[in-house]
Amino acid sequence: LPTGYALEKKVVKSKVGEEVILPCCHEIPSSENLYNYRVYWQKNTTEVVLAYAEGKMISKHERYENRTKMDTRNLTLWISPVEILDNGTYQCVVQRKRSQNSVVVCDESVTLFVTADFSNPNITAEVSTNSCESTEMVVRCSSHGGFPKPKISGALNNVSVVWNVSWVSESNFSPYNVTGKLWLNVTKDVSITCSVEYNGFAKSTSLLLKKTNDCVVPTVPPSYNVITASSIIIIIFLLAVTLAARYLPRHGKCSSFFKKQSLTS
Structure with a gap:
């Protein structure tokens, strides 16, 4: 059912800026006209929105000036913009003139629930403490400009979380600003969702919280066995080089000596 029209139990929902129609409890038959009736539309039983008598408007509240009108047949009250x-709560009272007296034809109330949309939630995360194993952070979810007073819900990797919520509003009938706060210990990347719920409506936002990696891997000194094995290999290599250096020159002299002997013979 679209907003702005009566629901069951005489309840109407509408949003700020829209047009709303509040139903009355009586419709004037086609054989009669408004001249024979008195009609009062009042709010919270004390504030007269508008009133008709003998077919003419006799009263209209200044706050509703240029925003309200009444259908002269079904007596519905139109408000625009809301x-x-x-x-x-609004009350429609209809009286019918009979000789010198007036008889109450009907007297019924209808409740108007007005909604103002909140902004899309904004999620921010601030790292407070960081280590190799985990990251501690403060997560905030904020939204503003809506009505009525909202609720904040959320989930961390699809698991429900409870926010520490605060509200700011100038009065009970002013737009609300709302902020939710969470303290988290993150050991891996996780997704956080924040939902602002108000009068049957909801707006949600998600953010990926990343685990920061500031781990410094310490330099591990080589073990004693590695040092010993490396030393032995180096010593063997040096000995081999030394022996080779000594052997190769002598081998060359012997070869030349044998060559000379064979030539003289």
């Missing part, structure tokens, strides 16, 4: 202050 404001947050319009939220509340």
